[in-house]
Amino acid sequence: MWELVQETVNYIKKTTNFTPEYGVILGSGLGSFTNDIKVEYTLPYNEIPNFPVSTVEGHKGALVFGTIGDKKVVAMQGRFHYYEGYSMQEVTFPVRVMKYIGVNKLIVSNASGGVNPNYKVGSIVVINDHVNMMPEHPLRGKNDERFGPRFVNMSEPYSTKMIAKIKEIAASSDIEVLDGVYMGLQGPTFETLHEYKMVKTIGADCVGMSTVPEVIVARHMELETFGISVITDIGSEEHLESITHEEVLKAAQEAEPHVRHLIKELILQY
Ligand code: HPA
Numbered sequence: 249m250w251e252l253v254q255e256t257v258n259y260i261k262k263t264t265n266f267t268p269e270y271g272v273i274l275g276s277g278l279g280s281f282t283n284d285i286k287v288e289y290t291l292p293y294n295e296i297p298n299f300p301v302s303t304v305e306g307h308k309g310a311l312v313f314g315t316i317g318d319k320k321v322v323a324m325q326g327r328f329h330y331y332e333g334y335s336m337q338e339v340t341f342p343v344r345v346m347k348y349i350g351v352n353k354l355i356v357s358n359a360s361g362g363v364n365p366n367y368k369v370g371s372i373v374v375i376n377d378h379v380n381m382m383p384e385h386p387l388r389g390k391n392d393e394r395f396g397p398r399f400v401n402m403s404e405p406y407s408t409k410m411i412a413k414i415k416e417i418a419a420s421s422d423i424e425v426l427d428g429v430y431m432g433l434q435g436p437t438f439e440t441l442h443e444y445k446m447v448k449t450i451g452a453d454c455v456g457m458s459t460v461p462e463v464i465v466a467r468h469m470e471l472e473t474f475g476i477s478v479i480t481d482i483g484s485e486e487h488l489e490s491i492t493h494e495e496v497l498k499a500a501q502e503a504e505p506h507v508r509h510l511i512k513e514l515i516l517q518y
Contacts, residue, residue, distance in 0.1 A: 249337065249344070249392060249395075250392050252298045252341075253298075253344045253345055253348060254348065255297055255298060256296060256298045256299065256341075257345055257348040257349055259297050260291065260296065260311070260349050261349060263289070263291065264288070264289045264291070266288060266289060266320065266322075266349075267320060267349065267350035268313060268320040268321050268322040268349060268350055268351055269319060269320050269321070269350060269351065269352060269353065270319060270320070270321040270322070270351065270354075270355065270515050271321070271322050271323075271324070271343070271346040271351035271353070271354045271355070271471070272321055272324070272354075272355045272356075272357075272511065272515075273323075273324045273327050273343075273354070273355070273356045273357065273459075273462060274323055274324060274325055274326070274327070274357060275327065275356070275357040275358035275359060275458060275459070276357075276358065276359035276478065276480070276496065276497060276500035277357055277358070277478035277500035277501075277503055277504055277507050278357040278476075278507050278511065279325070279504070280504060280508065281323060281507075281508050281512075282312050282323055282325055283508075284316060284508055285312060285314040285316055285321060285323060286314045286316070287312055287313070287314040288313050288315070289313040289314070290310050290312050290313070291311045291313070292308075292309065292310045293309035293310060293311070293326070294309075296311065298341070299341065299342070300328050300334055300338040300339075300341060308325065308326060309324075309326035310325045310326070311323070311324060311325075311342075312325055316512055316515050317515075317516045319515050319516060320350075321515060322346060322349065322351065324342055324346075327339075327342075327458060327462070328341075328342070329435070329457055329458055330382060330384070330434050330435075330457070330461065331434055331435040331436040331457055335384075336384045336385065336386035336388070336461050337386065339386065339461050339462070340386045340461050340462055340464075340465035343462050343465045343466050343469075343471075344395065346471075347466075347469045351471065352472060353407075353410070353471065353472045353473075353474070353518070354462075354463075354466045354471045354472070354474070355473075355474045355475075355476070355511055355514070356459050356462055356463060356466075356473065356475045356476075357476050357478075357507065357511070358430075358456050358458050358459045358475070358477050358478075359456065359477065359478050359479075359496055359497075359499070359500045360373070360430060360454040360455055360456035360477045360478070360479060361438065361439060361444065361455050361456065361479070361480070361481045361482070361483045362428075362453065362454045362479040362481070362482050362483065363444050363447050363448040363452070363453060363454065363455065363482075363483045363484070364426070364428060364448075364453035364454065366426060367426065367428075367453070367454070367482065368479065368482070369479060369481060369482060369499045370478070370479065370480075370499055370502055370503045371424075371426055371478070371479040371503075372418075372423065372425045372426070372476065372477075372478060372479075372503055372507060372510070373426050373427065373428040373430075373453065373454055373476070373477040373478075373479060374411055374414055374415070374425050374426070374427055374475075374476060375406055375428060375429070375475035375476065375477055376406055376411060376427050376428065377405060377406065377429045377430075378405060378406075378429065378430045378431065378432060378452075378459070378460050378463065379429060379430075379431040379450060379451070379452050380432055380460045381431055381432060381433050382433065382434050382460060382461065383434055385464070386461045386464050386465050387400065387464060387465070387468060395468055396468035396469050396470065397468075400464070401467075402464075402467060405464075405467055405473060406463070406473055406474060406475050407472045407473060409472075409518075410472065410473075410474040410514065410518060411474070413517060413518050414474070414476075414510055414514050417510055417514060417517065418510060421509060421513070423506045423509065425510070427453075428452075428453035428454050428477065429452045429453050429454075430452065430453070430455070430456060430459060430460070430475065431447050431450065431452035431454070431455045432456065432457070432458070432459060432460030432461070433447075433455055433456075433457060434457065438481075438491045439455060439483055441483075441485060441488050443483075444483030444484065444488070447483065448483075454477055454479060455483065459477075474514070476507060476511065478499065478503040478504075478507060479499070480495065480496040480497075480499035481495060481496060481499065
């Protein structure tokens with residue numbers, strides 16, 4: 249893995265000669281964030297050595313390099329999900345690569361189903377912790393100490409300083425953000441009613457199919473990590489039957505301008 253990562257890093261460095269400080273993983277609800285970036289280079293995933301090959305035909309996947317103000321960023325336009333059939337090593341490979349091209353702060357976004365009664369469709373949730381319920385762990389197997397330690401401290405998976413900063417930004421921009429614990433499940437089914445009840449009983453506020461593996465690997469390498477989620481559906485008796493992928497995308501798109509603003513300002517101000 250180390251050699252594969254370094255090979256990819258060398259290719260990217262040679263091709264872009266660009267050293268980003270921020271990495272951003274664009275999930276549903278932040279897809280158009282690339283419009284906020286003054287783009288310098290775009291590398292399609294299929295041109296990057298060792299990058300996972302997209303399973304979806306015509307799927308646009310690319311690393312986008314550029315600046316926001318005086319901050320240098322790399323954005324992942326399109327992520328790899330475990331439910332698509334990738335191994336956890338493939339899902340998290342881009343995060344490893346980001347680290348060695350210079351990234352030390354990772355911002356991750358996603359769409360999720362809400363079980364916290366205070367949430368509505370379109371609520372923006374600042375993730376303050378997660379529960380890993382995915383069936384495979386990205387750090388299982390022999391540990392390579394060059395990446396990080398065998399036993400990773402997860403007392404602060406999401407940076408409290410970045411959380412404080414985004415709340416300041418949200419307050420001054422009149423955007424409502426709520427706190428929440430995100431549970432990662434493998435999908436690809438949406439949850440049954442009783443699975444949503446389980447999520448709630450365990451103490452999570454929302455549930456989705458991404459983010460947790462990427463954050464674990466980021467913390468393994470001591471990246472400072474921030475996560476934001478758009479609630480696209482509510483996991484309760486009254487709402488359950490309406491959940492479709494189309495509705496998830498629609499809800500995510502509606503919240504998108506606010507999420508974009510928050511993340512842009514976080515990068516500028518943090
Ligand atoms: N469950 C899992 N993943 C999701 C959901 C959900 O309800 N909404 C958006 N992504």
